[in-house]
Amino acid sequence: MKSFTEKLVVHTKKEHEFVNITSKVQEAIDRSGIKEGLCLVNSMHITSSVFINDEESGLKEDFMEWLEDLAPYKPYQYPKGYRHHQTGEVNGDAHLKRTIMGREVVVAVTDGKLDFGPWEEIFYGEFDGRRDKRIMIKIIGE
Amino acid sequence: MKSFTEKLVVHTKKEHEFVNITSKVQEAIDRSGIKEGLCLVNSMHITSSVFINDEESGLKEDFMEWLEDLAPYKPYQYPKGYRHHQTGEVNGDAHLKRTIMGREVVVAVTDGKLDFGPWEEIFYGEFDGRRDKRIMIKIIGE
Amino acid sequence: MKSFTEKLVVHTKKEHEFVNITSKVQEAIDRSGIKEGLCLVNSMHITSSVFINDEESGLKEDFMEWLEDLAPYKPYQYPKGYRHHQTGEVNGDAHLKRTIMGREVVVAVTDGKLDFGPWEEIFYGEFDGRRDKRIMIKIIGE
Numbered sequence: 001m002k003s004f005t006e007k008l009v010v011h012t013k014k015e016h017e018f019v020n021i022t023s024k025v026q027e028a029i030d031r032s033g034i035k036e037g038l039c040l041v042n043s044m045h046i047t048s049s050v051f052i053n054d055e056e057s058g059l060k061e062d063f064m065e066w067l068e069d070l071a072p073y074k075p076y077q078y079p080k081g082y083r084h085h086q087t088g089e090v091n092g093d094a095h096l097k098r099t100i101m102g103r104e105v106v107v108a109v110t111d112g113k114l115d116f117g118p119w120e121e122i123f124y125g126e127f128d129g130r131r132d133k134r135i136m137i138k139i140i141g142e
Numbered sequence: 143m144k145s146f147t148e149k150l151v152v153h154t155k156k157e158h159e160f161v162n163i164t165s166k167v168q169e170a171i172d173r174s175g176i177k178e179g180l181c182l183v184n185s186m187h188i189t190s191s192v193f194i195n196d197e198e199s200g201l202k203e204d205f206m207e208w209l210e211d212l213a214p215y216k217p218y219q220y221p222k223g224y225r226h227h228q229t230g231e232v233n234g235d236a237h238l239k240r241t242i243m244g245r246e247v248v249v250a251v252t253d254g255k256l257d258f259g260p261w262e263e264i265f266y267g268e269f270d271g272r273r274d275k276r277i278m279i280k281i282i283g284e
Numbered sequence: 285m286k287s288f289t290e291k292l293v294v295h296t297k298k299e300h301e302f303v304n305i306t307s308k309v310q311e312a313i314d315r316s317g318i319k320e321g322l323c324l325v326n327s328m329h330i331t332s333s334v335f336i337n338d339e340e341s342g343l344k345e346d347f348m349e350w351l352e353d354l355a356p357y358k359p360y361q362y363p364k365g366y367r368h369h370q371t372g373e374v375n376g377d378a379h380l381k382r383t384i385m386g387r388e389v390v391v392a393v394t395d396g397k398l399d400f401g402p403w404e405e406i407f408y409g410e411f412d413g414r415r416d417k418r419i420m421i422k423i424i425g426e
Contacts, residue, residue, distance in 0.1 A: 001143045001285045001425070001426050003320040003321060003425060003426065005320075005392065005394050005399065036145040036147075036282070037145060037282055038180065038182055038280065038282055038322065040322055040390050040391075040392055042390075042391075042392075043401075044400065044401030044404065045401050045403065045404075046336065046337050046338045046401075046403050046404060051241070051245075052188065052245050053188050053237060053241070054188045054237065056226060056229060058220070058224070058225030058226045058227075058228050058229060059224070059225065059226040059234065059237055061225050062224045062225050062226050062234055062237070062238070063237075063238070063241075066213065066238055070212070070354070071350065078342070082342070082343070082346045083342030083343065083345050083346050084340060084342045084343040084346050085342075086342050087340060087342065092343065092346055095337060095338065095343055095346070095347075096346070096347070096350055099335070099337070099347075099384065099385065099386075100241065100242070100384070101241060102241075102244065102245075102386065103335075103336050103386075103389065104389065104390060105245065105246065106182050106184075106246060106248050106390050107182075107184075108147065108182055108184075108278050108280035110147050110280070115147065115278060115280070116186065117185075117186030117187050117188075117276060119187065119188045120186065120187075120188060134401060136392050136399060138322065138392035138394070138399070140282070140320070140321055140322055140424070140425060141143070141145060141282060142143050142145065143285045178287040178289075178424075179287060179424055180322065180324055180422065180424055193383070193387075194330065194387050195330050195379060195383070196330045196379065198368060198371060200362070200366070200367030200368045200369075200370050200371065201366070201367065201368040201376065201379055203367050204366045204367050204368050204376055204379070204380070205379075205380070205383075208355065208380055212354065242383065242384070243383065244383075244386065244387075247387065247388065248324050248326075248388060248390050249324075249326075250289065250324055250326075250420050250422035252289050252422070257289065257420060257422070258328065259327075259328030259329050259330075259418060261329065261330050262328065262329075262330060282424070283285065283287060283424060284285050284287065
């Protein structure tokens with residue numbers, strides 16, 4: 001069994017942003033030399049996500065708008081804002097948004113490639129950006 | 143280490159449908175000959191899900207109704223419908239519903255069996271059906 | 285390849301409760317002797333979750349309140365309550381809440397340790413408690 005670990009660093013320009021990391025993950029698989037196995041990709045932070053969906057700009061805006069509906073940004077003190085803001089943070093919404101989108105994906109590696117359907121693309125979803133964040137890529141297999 | 147890959151094809155009669163695939167996954171594990179390991183099961187599409195819950199008809203209707211509340215079907219052009227519909231699609235809701243239910247599950251294989259609690263069943267959740275869709279099963283272990 | 289299986293038992297005092305299980309998972313990794321690999325942690329029940337977020341008491345209350353908004357407790361017969369309650373259960377909301385928070389996490393093991401960002405903590409999320417529940421820990425690697 002082989003294992004391979006790599007950490008990507010992402011620094012978004014915007015507070016909320018989706019970054020397509022599919023080719024970065026494929027490059028890590030290439031470097032690993034692993035042909036058959038599983039690849040974990042996760043955000044190492046608790047206000048951002050890794051998820052799989054479609055590379056379509058309208059849909060990405062739909063996601064952001066929908067997340068804002070389900071978990072609104074409230075940069076205020078409790079009770080107007082989230083209880084979490086009693087710590088001095090104003091990112092309570094980002095913890096909730098990341099939960100909807102998910103922390104991680106596990107993807108199949110077959111014959112050295114991401115074994116994907118035609119529209120699957122891996123995204124890093126940032127909800128509290130403008131600073132360095134890390135993404136874990138861990139591959140095990142043979 | 144052994145690895146095993148199988149792709150199921152599902153073609154639902156209805157636009158929205160839950161299909162119990164637990165026995166199909168166990169059959170793949172049987173064919174793999176793997177006794178101890180991890181099994182990834184994921185939708186290869188971006189408008190459908192793989193998730194684990196209870197095989198109970200009332201609950202399955204509750205899920206569908208709840209998803210419709212959180213991510214309503216809007217078969218209209220933007221701004222009445224989703225921005226994604228500017229591409230000609232009308233399935234924006236399906237991308238959101240799939241996100242709530244999740245793309246994948248990773249399950250433990252112990253002694254050649256799905257190592258499950260008493261009520262765990264694996265479902266394929268279709269939100270844009272009536273056509274062939276594929277489900278990935280990837281097992282690694284020994 | 286090595287594999288290691290352990291099942292934790294949790295019995296919460298409250299119906300709804302978050303239990304930090306990070307150290308329990310690390311102890312299982314220690315016992316496994318696995319230095320490089322993947323570790324699956326999942327609820328073996330369908331009304332509870334395993335997820336990763338921040339150990340911060342205000343945020344944990346925010347999560348509970350938010351889940352109650354998205355999937356309210358309705359201890360009534362259908363149609364006032366969920367269809368699932370026609371089975372005699374009153375925990376329809378717990379199935380939905382668990383879906384938002386997720387069934388499982390897959391985490392990287394590097395050099396014998398949980399390879400985590402600074403704020404990542406693993407929680408068991410109980411939405412139908414006061415009885416014995418089991419959590420699966422399955423580790424594969426070398």
